[in-house]
Amino acid sequence: MQTETILLIIAAGIIALIIALYQYLYRAKNRKKKLLFFAFLRFLSVFSLLVLLINPTFKQNIYFEEKPALVVAVDNSSSIKYLKKDKEIKQFVNEISLHKELNNRFNVVYYSFSDKLKDSLHFSFDQKQTNISKALDELNQVYKNTIAPTLLLTDGNQTYGTDYQFSTKGYKQVVYPVISGDTIAVEDTRIQQLNVNRYAYLKNKFPIETILTYSGNQDITRLFQIKSGNSTIFSQPISFSKENNSNVVNFTLPANRVGVNQYVAILSPLDNEKNTINNSKTFAVEVIDQKTNVLLISDMVHPDLGAIKKSIESNERRSITISKPSENKDFNDYQLIILYQPNTRYKKVYEKLNLEKKNYLTIIGSKTDWVFLNTIQNKYTQEITRQTEYYVPRFNNNYAAFLQDDIGFTSYPPLIGNFGELKIHANHDPLLYRTIGTIHTEDALLATIEQNGIREAVLFGEGIWRWRAQNYINTQTFKDFDEFFGKLVQYLASNKRKSRLNTISESFYYGNASIVIKAEYFTKNYEFDKRGSLKIIIKNKETKATQTIPMLLKNNSYEVDISNLGAGDYEYTVAVSGEHITRSGSFAILEYDVEQQFLNADVTKLQQVATNTSGKSYFLNQKEALIKELIENQRYQTIQKSKENVVSLIDWKYLLLIVLLLLTIEWFARKYNGLI
Template sequence: MPTQTVLYIIIAGIVALVLALFQYKYKVKSMSKLYMLFAFLRFFTIFSVLLLVINPKFEQLQLTLEKPKLLVAVDNSNSVAQLGQHKNAEQTVEAIRSHAALNDKFNIEYYSFGKTLNASDSLTFSEKQTDISSALEALQDIYKDDVAPTILITDGNQTFGNDYEYSTYNQPVYPIILGDTTTYLDLSIRQLNVNKYAYLKNKFPVETIVVFNGKETVTSTFTVTSKNQTVYSKNITFTANHTSEVLQFTLPANQVGLSAYKAQIQPLDSEKNKVNNAKNFAVEVIDEKMNIAIVSSFFHPDLGTLKKSIESNEQRAVTILKPNEIQSKLNDFNLVILYQPDNQFKFIFDDIKAENKNTFIISGTQTDWFFLNDQSDIYEHDITSQTEMYQGVFNTNYSTFIVDDLDFESFPPLQSAFGELTFFSAYETLLYKKYGNITTNQPLLATFETKGRREAILLGENIWQWRAQSFLNTKSFNTFDNFIGKLVQYLSTTKRKTRLVVDFESFYEGVNNVIIKAQFFNKNYEFDNRETLQIALKNKESGDVFNLPFVIKSNNYQVDLSHLSAGEYEFTVSAASEQISSSGSFTILEYNVEQQFLNADVSKLNQLASKTAGTSYFIANYDNMFNDLIANKKYVTIQKSTKTTQGLIDWKYVLGIIVFCLSLEWFLRKYNGLT
């Protein structure tokens, strides 16, 4: 406590004593015991009040012992069970839990992982994907400021995400390897490449990589069947020096609709894992292709980005043209994308109006708004010579078609002409403009319909940066390509809007989430989130029937059907309050990537341990790891001191003492007949 505060307390004591004696000693001839008690109570009251005014600070030092953390991350994927290591994993976790010395030295925290990390040691070994890299990244985010060596109980087989061998994890990793290095004789289909779509009466290409693991000479037969009929067959011979074969062939597309196939390499009698000898795939045969034109008077990276995104769906073909190249070809296209139009586009706009073609206009720094305002009677943009950068903010109430938020606010801003866009008829904003930290009600991307023609306008260039940022966010171009695909799909059709719209894929791979989305509109074609939607499903093979409700998520209804087994399903989505329904069918392909492994990936786990200054152990000798961790002097209990400062004014019982002294003094004075 500072000397100055001590001096104030001494002065407060003297002042309190003087005041108390002045009241009960002054003009009193002799001090009785009662008056001495009164003086003491008054002294204590005044002294306590003065102490609260001075408010001295008291420091308290608290010492705590903090043990280092030990993280236990267990692979909960199906490959562990496939290798017959699930019981070993459970026994190892139990051994860690019951090891007294280990628990005495460390605070042990348990996690399981498959595609994502879960704060639990509940193990089912049913996860359909393994992402070790993502699990390590999540642990690093949680324990970035702690000493937390990590026990990784896994077979090392990863099916999803970045390669964990090159992880930047900053904690020592001690892998316990589930499996062994024994080499088994095995034939497998390593990879099968095929387009999702084909065109009627054409042939579609298929590429298959068949791999042999062994040192003998073996011969097997590769076949592709559809509805129990063999559509392709080839004999293959493998040797110790010829361990893989790339097969490239074509299959006919003779019937519109979904066609399912099964590719199989005949297993050897001595094979341990026969699951990886077959792969199912499906192709949707369509009888038309959507043609889209992108018209621009100059080159820009956005043009290539649009072409790649749109053509990621094989049903669509994109042609990039200059304004003078499209005049005689307009009727060949379902949709025309006009990139930063100027007066060179004059005759194109005339033809579009004459043919009532759907359009998608993208403006930017080189757009001639004098010309564009003159061409449109739907909207008008302010004319300025300035440009500005705008970010996009997703409109969760957008209801024209089902679309997801791609975290647009994390995307780089687009460059556009400064000013406001004014509409003279009904439109719907998909993305709002955001300027700095201010979100405006001005559209960045809007859609509208007029005279039976659908149009969209995007006020900004450099969307190639959006596609790149989307890849950084999700490690895939698919989310951005799907967004552009849905916008193009809406603009390419002239079908009248229905009140119940269902969004689904024709087929799903067994490892992916099976999500069906829907939108319900009221009679004014406004999105209605008060309706109750149900889906009735029927497995065409078994006849099993399922009835499930949709749930509201953002601007659409969703139902998760990932629990369904592989097979063909037909469904009907219906609204509870009205006689409106929509039907369709889809196929879930039978494929489990976790069942494709024969061995633990020992080399990658050893590399991970070496890179992070840890050590790897096989499951048979994990006891050695316990002893090494206990003996490791890097992991010690740390003594931490916590210093807290508290003022006297925070002590509530001081106020209680003041009230008590005043009350007792008042009572005794009244009791003894004093005023």
């Protein structure tokens, strides 16, 4: 107990004594001995009440021992099974779990990983992707404040993500890679990489780049072909040697048929080749007969223009032209017009837009001439203050014009807009609201307007380039922002009428990708309906097999994950229970399992991980040496820790009960003796 608390208790006793003596002895006319009893009761009750207010505490130290954690992370991807190491890994983990000395020294925790980290063991070895870097990063976050050596049971073959041999340089825990896979080099030819655009335009040629590799010591020549169905449309002999063990083949193919065109790249294997799966690769190109052309009109130079251009052109199906308002462009050549910070020079542009009834996007900022804008159109007006304000975006979960998820808009930097009252006179659908400081307003920051068959969107702020940069800071990619802006462009460039049921899917998917089909369902007032019961019927065009799957509500859409489907051509129908509304579509899944492209474990990278983290690499058959290292290593000691708890000297409930009891006794005693 602290000295200050003791002094307070002494002071409380003195005060209680003074109050009791003053009331029953000093002020009493008849100082009978019986009054000493009343004074004693009053002293106890006042003293107890003051102690209750002081609430004296003392510190209590609790000592306990904390064992270091031993993290066992197991690769659950299909490459483990393909390399025939699945049974050995199961046996290895089982022996670790039964080793008494190891479990006495460590708190053993098990994880499995593929493209995601899971805090449990699941030995299916059927996952189609591996991201070792992500798994280690997440483990690093979980155990950043503890001692937790990590056993990494993997073949080291990562299919996507940051290169883990470099990212582990900042890993705080010691990693012991347990190498699972063959290490003996064998002769092998393979298609290392094939690069092709997803889209091509009718009657054009699309480029293909293929990287072919060879591991071996002989001089060989193999035939490289591209086939479409039973027809060979490209063929070239490729020579390899020990020194010249890779070739880059560049060529073009014609785009003669609209739709999804599937191809197979084949590199003829060696006679004794062990893995022939990596000698072929299926790919597809969607041939389209038109391109979305966007015209951006600006009277100034601004970073927003570059961000908009890069975002739009991130999709090969779109192109953008930047011009000044004084240039006479034929609007019929473009599906969408973007007006950046309009002023009086845009008068003819607005006249042309109204005459030709074109859809357009208006971006407003600090240089916008609101006197002109308030008079040239009648959909919205802004109070003229000549001052600016910073507006932070806030996503509208009930936005219904097109399907859009919240990509973390509230974390984006504020846009610079105009200060003053904004009024939107037309029927509009706000996608983003304005937040000023900590004040959530219902004023639109980004809204879409559909009136008389013309679609318009208005962004009431400049600085959108910062949003694209922030998206890269948050995710190390521009994908989320580019998809958001692309959906806005797609909506504005289309004149399709609203539908109560819309579906979103790709025309084709690769077999190793996540396959998700989304749908949006609206009420008769075109408000998103979360009460709908949607199902999807998927039919394999070749086998005619069908399956019906309910679609799950997620945020502002319904979706279904069908990643378990095999390669083939499919058609689907989405239906709403109780409504005569359906939407149909089709897609193709291309045969490709990236996990089966590997022949050996990547020993070099795993050994580098061990070096980066001051650990040591082992093979599956070196279990005893690994266990001995863990048990004898002095870095992993049980630590005695103490925890300081602040405990009340007396429970306030009991003290309050004592006060009430003393006051009750005193009252009855005074009543009995005629003092009341």
